[in-house]
Amino acid sequence: MKLIIRQENKADYKNVYELNxxxxxxxxxxxxxxxLRKNEEFIPQLSLVALLNDEIVGHILFTKIKIIDVNENEHESLSLAPMAVLPKYQKKGIGGKLINKGLSTAAKLKFKSVIVLGHENYYPKFGFEPTTKWKITAPFDVPTxxxxxxxxxxxxxxxxxxxxKYPEEFDAV
Ligand SMILES: CC(C)(COP(=O)(O)OP(=O)(O)OC[C@H]1O[C@@H](n2cnc3c(N)ncnc32)[C@H](O)[C@@H]1OP(=O)(O)O)[C@@H](O)C(=O)NCCC(=O)NCCS
Structure with missing residues (x-):
């Protein structure tokens, strides 16, 4: 099976909705x-789809976020969220390939860091570490x-x- 990962385009929106x-x-x-696609923090190059035989089987989105310190200084970063793989294609490494492609694309676009809220045993495989290392916290309660x-x-x-600080669109989720 040949997996293709590419930037999402408008024709994909409906399938990505169904996939999620x-x-x-x-x-x-x-x-x-x-x-989020309508938000100015949306980065088209970081909305990626995974295709198997022309079927969209996975999607990942990275959106601009800010980390704001006690002095109101803003530091730009990226949020990885959401990501999804069609249930019947999960646990075959497609999610991992989407993450790696997203991270390499983000690096090419000169982003410096990525934040994710997710499973503590999954994301460390890609180099993620708990943000306690840097005293960065979530705006809501999360398991450390x-x-x-x-x-x-x-x-x-x-x-x-x-x-x-996430774009306000995240408030509804
Ligand atoms: C999370 C998700 C995108 C991973 O895609 P995938 O193609 O199955 O990922 P991979 O094949 O690269 O990796 C699968 C591994 O991650 C583990 N994993 C991923 N997310 C996990 C979670 N939330 N809880 C427990 N384990 C998880 C799997 O158990 C599996 O481990 P294994 O390889 O040791 O068996 C997919 O499971 C999914 O769409 N889940 C529903 C939506 C979701 O929860 N999205 C993430 C939050 S934004």
Whole structure:
């Protein structure tokens, strides 16, 4: 099976909506993706789809976020969310390939770091570490090790501390 990962285009939106609905078994994340595409923090090159025989089987989205410190200084970063793989194609490495392609594309676009809220045993495979390392916190309650960061540029989070501010579209999820 040949997997192709490419930038999402408008013709994919409907299939990506269905994919997110199937993978999450609810519509919230599918609606979130539709809303985020209209946000100025949306980066088209970082909305990626995975295709198998022309069928969209996976999607990943990275959106601009800010980390704001106690002095209101803003540090730009990226959020990885959401990502989804069609249930029947899960656990075959497609999610991992989407993450790696997303991270390499983000690095090429000169982003310096990525934040993710997710499973503490999954994302460390790609280099993510709990954000407690940098004193970066989520704007909501999260299990400590589930909130993770990754430096695309070495030491780029070294002097960064503060609370992550997501685009307001995330509030509904
Ligand atoms: C998370 C998801 C995108 C991973 O895609 P995938 O193609 O199955 O990922 P991979 O094949 O690269 O990796 C699968 C591995 O990650 C583990 N994993 C991933 N997410 C996990 C989670 N939330 N809980 C437990 N394990 C998880 C799997 O158990 C599996 O481990 P194994 O390889 O040791 O068996 C997919 O499971 C999915 O769409 N889930 C529903 C939507 C979701 O929860 N999205 C993530 C939050 S935004």
């Amino acid at each position: 609905t199937l993978a999450f078994e609810e519509k919230e994340e599918a609606v979130l993706v539709d809303l 090790n589930a909130f993770m960061g990754l430096e695309l540029v070495k030491d780029s989070l070294n002097n960064v501390s503060g609370i992550v």
